[in-house]
Amino acid sequence: MSLFKLGKVHVPHRKNTAEAIPVRMPAPAQVSISMLHHIGAPATPVVKPGDKVYVGTLVGEAAGYVSSPVHSSVSGTVKKIEKTLVSAGKEIDSVVIESDGEMTPDPDLRVPEITDFASFSAAVRASGLVGLGGAGFPTSVKLDAIGKGIIKRLVLNGAECEPYITSDTRTMVEKSDLLREGVELLCRFCDFEEVVFGIEKNKPEAIAKLKDVFADMPKVRICPMPSTYPQGGEKILIYNTTGLVVPEGKLPADVGVIVMNVTSLAFLASYVKTGMPLVEKVITVDGSAIASPANVIAPIGTSLGEVIEFVGGTSCEIGKILLGGPMMGVAVWTDAHPVLKTTNAITVLSERDAAPPKSTACIHCGRCVSACPMGLQPTYFARALNISDKREMCERLEDEKIGLCIECGCCSFVCPAKRPLVENNRLAKAAVREYKTSTAAAGKKGGDK
Amino acid sequence: MDKQLVISSSPHIRSTASTSRIMLDVIIALVPTTVMGVLLFGIRALAVIAACVVSAVLGEFLFNLIAKKPQTVGDLSAVVTGLLLALNLHADVPIWQCVIGSLFAIIVVKCLFGGIGCNFANPAITGRIFMTLCFTASVGGGASLAFGKPEVADLTTSATPLELLSKESDALPSLLDMFLGFKSGAIGEVCGAAILLGFLYLVIRRVIHFEVPLIFVGGVFVLSLAITGNPLVSLYHVLSGGLLLGAVFMATDYVTTPITRLGKMIFAFGCALITVLIRFYGTYPEGVSFSILIMNILSPYIEKWTLKRPLGGAEK
Structure with missing residues (x-):
């Protein structure tokens, strides 16, 4: 534990949706599923126009080690495979699927058989999971450090330090049992000295819930953190929860730590029970242009415009649409942009709030x-x-x-x-x-x- | 969707802090001092203040106009410079000298170095020193108009409370009078109570860190005590001259002090040390302005020595 906490910027919290139970939106008429959701190589499409797909059907397979498979989020027919521009500036294949509105799960989906670390790692890879906190690093690659036997601590990121976003809060409050199962699952493959949940103090309900669920697991520590930004930054989180410093050019694994987002862990626990890969996301829809903020469960590939429409649309002219929160979110150029695996929030700002501020000379204030x-x-x-x-x-x-x-x-x-x-x-x-x-x-x- | 969305780099929200708001806070913090100055020294003080502020703002406005630079008077920093310079002057300074000093501070010290954020020395301090050297009779520790006899004392020969103290003279004001401002001195330097109010306001508004004035003033007290061994004399040292005004409003200037917090503290201690050295061993009775100017020059080095260590940064 560190005496002095890092990250002390007071950003507004605006957690309007902290109490909002996520609502599942109906099947969209069409989804556009990008082959790239993370750093690393985009997946390769394995379907062709006219193919019948179900919820959970593989549509893109991982191309390389740092890559992740992609699955259909609706049942229906593949319409086309097209190049679309992603926010990184590259043109990437997207699989466009016309939904039949049924949302039929793929009949071939099987609960993964996990006997040892190798089969567990294969299952994580097959699930299509990437870090859901935002960076989207393929989880299987990260967890491979466990196989190397260098990991002593598991740090679970429930800081959720961005304004507006509450999807992780909802995970911790509603899916605490899954988190317990997830921790037990990982403990099967790694003898962690300590499992720490880092949660900002502005989520008392989540802290209380997890303290209760993990009361009988002495190695699990619930660590309340200051409600200041950026507690969720990986290196900040590690320092503030364990006191360890990740040296320049090194990974958390080099100091014996694995960091995982709470929603990622909950998904993993549910995947090993159901075999349903990552096809939908809980998304906080909020921002100064949103009439009634809400948490929505949306299929991956749904257009942002449709999700915004589902929560009741906007109260004024839209100036800016962000994937993520206002501190680190990426501004997109159109509301036709699809929901990605890493989308945990859609922040919509009014024209007034979207205007970039006028910059003046540095006054050296420090x-x-x-x-x-x-x-x-x-x-x-x-x-x-x-x-x-x-x-x-x-x-x-x-x-x-x-x-x-x-x-x-x-x-x-x-x-x-x-x-x-x-x-x-x-x-x-x-x-x-x-x-x-x-x-x-x-x-x-x-x-x- | 036909509408053009705004695309920009994150973060997409900003804090409410702004340069003009910071300057406004400094002006608000100077209100008690200004009001007390006018009450103590009369309408003549108001004329000095008006002359300095107007010529500072006008000077910057015209400079930007002639140099074809974007207009910056809206950030209020010229107002602060003019006001601070005026508060450093005597109420009986001829108006034309105020105008020249103010223009020197703004144009030579600030604008010619690139405007706000680029000057290496505090404009008001340097303006005051410029005036001290040019018009010795009018500036700093001399006699006042409203209280005491309107004698025109030379800066280098006028009796400071400290000299009076050492002579056990009856003319020495009481400590309370010193704190409230019933003594001779510059318009904004005499009333410690008003400066203290401004200090509290700036700390509460988080415009300045409390350490800098505390170390500067505390340092002068401790060092005076070490030299004289007399707490009373040391207290007079704290309350006399431009120490309080300088410590709260000029040693805390962002542009001309180190950017790091530790650097600011070292800066403040350096100011205290030089002030005491000048007061006790120099030819000038007052050392605050010179100490701040000297430390301004050293600031980039102090800053370099006190940079924070990056988290996990590898050594080279």
Whole structure:
């Protein structure tokens, strides 16, 4: 346990939907299921137009180690496979399925047979699970660290530090039994010294519930955390719950920790009982343009517009639609964008709230420096990015540890001059990557001579 | 969907803090000091304040206009500079000197270095020092108009309460008078009580960290005590000259102090040390302005030494 907690930015909570029991939306007429939901390689489509599919039918198989299979979220007929633009800027295959409205589960789905770690790992991979906290790292890849025998602690992320979002809160309150089963399941394959739930104190119901459910498991610790942002950032969460520091360039597994989102764990527990892969998500629909905020269970691939319509639409003109919350969510360009595996919230902002603020000169107030949970100097990056000499710029940025930036947005949030600090950091990271690739290529070329 | 949605980088919400709001808070915090200054020194003080503020704002406005830079007077920082400079002056300073000092502070110290956020020295402090050097008779620790005889004392020869104290003179004001402002001095420097109010406001509004004024003022007290061995003299040192005004409003300037919290504390201690050294061993009776200016110059180095260690950052 750490004495001083990291992450102390007061963002508004706006947990309007904390009490809202998720409502299942009816089968959409059509879904567009992207082959890419995470970092890593997109899945390869294994269906063709005209194929009959059911809920849970495999439509895309994992292409490589860091990749994850994709399943149909409705029953119906494959209409087409088309290239669609994703927010990362690439064109990725999407399988478009026309729903028959029946939502018939695939009759071939089987409960996975789990006897040892290898069969468990295969089952996790087949479930299509990726980290549901937002980053979407394929869970099977992460859990493989357990097989290596280096893991001592399991940290379960129930911080949910973004404004508005309550889908993890609902998981902890409603599916605490599944969480118990999930912890027991993982404990079969790894002798954890400790299992810690990190939950922000603004979720007293979830904390009480989990304390009750895990009362007889001494190795499980429910760790209430300050209700400040960004408690859910992986490295912040690990530090604040266990006191461990993940060194630069290393993974949590290197300090013996695996971090898992609570909703991911609950899904895993339900998958090993039912065999139904990841095909639907609990989504918080909220934001200044939403008339009545709600939690919705939506099939993956449903268009955002349909989900928004289902909760009763908007109360004013839409300015911005975000996948995720307002601190780290990604702005999308159309409400036709599909729900992804990692979508835990749809935040819709009014035109007034969507307008980017006018940025003025840095007044050196140091708020960004105090706010940065990683101990970085955000204003320095902005200055280094202005250096015209590429090599000098990249060296300076690396000295200042640009690679440690977790892009949580604290610096931009607190800046009184409204400077786009985190945006600068992203540009800086890209510049360093680009410089390294170009020098590596040049070095290779020189070596060939 | 025909409508163009806004696409921008996260975060999509911002805090309510803004540069102009911070400057407004500083102005609000200076209201008690300003009001007390006008009450103590009369309408002449108001004229000095008006001259400084108007010429600072106008100076920045015209500079931006001529240099074809985006207009920045809306951020209110020029108002703060003008007001602070005025509060550092005597009520009997000729208006034309106020105008020149104010223009120097804004144009030479601030605008020529790139405007808000780019100046390395505090404009009001540097403006005051400029005026001290140019018009020695009018600035700083001399005599007042409203209280005491309207003698025009030379800055370097006028009797400070400290000198009076050492001579056990009857002219020495009581500690309470010193705290409330019934003594000679600059418009905004005399009333410690009003400055304290402003300090509390700024801390509550989280505009400044409480440590900086505390270390600066506390440092002067402790160091004076170490030198004189007399707590009473040390208290007079705390309440005299521009210490309180400087510690609360100028040593806490964002632009010209280190960005890190530890750096700010070192900055404050450095100010205290230099102030005491000048007061006890220098030729000038008052050292606050010079101490802040010297520490302004050292700020980038202090900042560099006190940068936070990144979480898990590998050593090179």
